[in-house]
Amino acid sequence: MxxxxxxxxxxxxxxxxxxxxxxxxxxxxQKAAETTVLFNKRSGHLEIMHRFYLHDTEHAVQDLFNDKHADILDSEKTQQQFADYVSQQFYAKTLTDQTITLNTVGFEVDGKFFWVYQDAPLPKTEKGLKLYNGALRDLWPTQINMVNVEGQGPVKTLYFQDNKDWLAVYF
Structure with missing residues (x-):
């Protein structure tokens, strides 16, 4: 040659x-997820969008629901179960510890991601929020959940990892 x-x-x-x-x-x-918390003044709602890697959710649902046939891609039942699970793992409070009731709006598979949507009426918060994001951290201790808070000045970012449970963001 x-x-x-x-x-x-x-x-x-x-x-x-x-x-x-x-x-x-x-x-x-990836064992990482991203959430956006948006103060949408036009709609009058706090809009929450959770984005998970589809590959992670495929592994998670079988363990979370103790079901070897759980299928996040093709089973609406599994998708609903995962959306419900995420909704039960994300909480918001005002800085004075008043609970902000979040509603699950929907979910979808989009490309390589699984999305879960929540909302609530805009809280009358003047200086910040307290947030909790435990999604998949109970299953994988190395899971990192990043939360971006938008619509109240510059974007603020929180990282839920290790033993961090409730974190506060200030505006």
Whole structure:
């Protein structure tokens, strides 16, 4: 084999191996979720959008619901169960500890994500909120739930990980 062809073949092989390794890495669980809490003054609602990696939810539902046939992709029952679970793992309070009652609005599979939506009338909070996000942290201690709070000045971000339960955000 000519030296130039060998070098080209080696370079192409390295690129292909790199791409295969990248795809394998993306197939693993992320154990991370993102939530947006939006103060929507136009609608008069506090809108909460939870985004989970679909791959994580596929693993989680079988353990959470003790059902080897749980199917987040094709079973509306499993999707509803997971949405209910998420709703029972996310709480909001005012800084004076008044509970903000959240309603589950819906859920959907969108690409590689599973979304759960909640809302509540805008709280009459003047300076901040207390939030709790335990979704999947009971199943995986390494789970990290990031929460972005928007619509009250600059975006504020909270990270629920390790032993962090209730966190406060100030405006």
């Amino acid at each position: 000519p030296k130039g062809l060998f070098v080209l073949f080696t370079a192409i092989s390295a690129v292909v191996a790199s791409l295969l390794a990248t795809n394998t890495a993306f197939a693993h669980q």
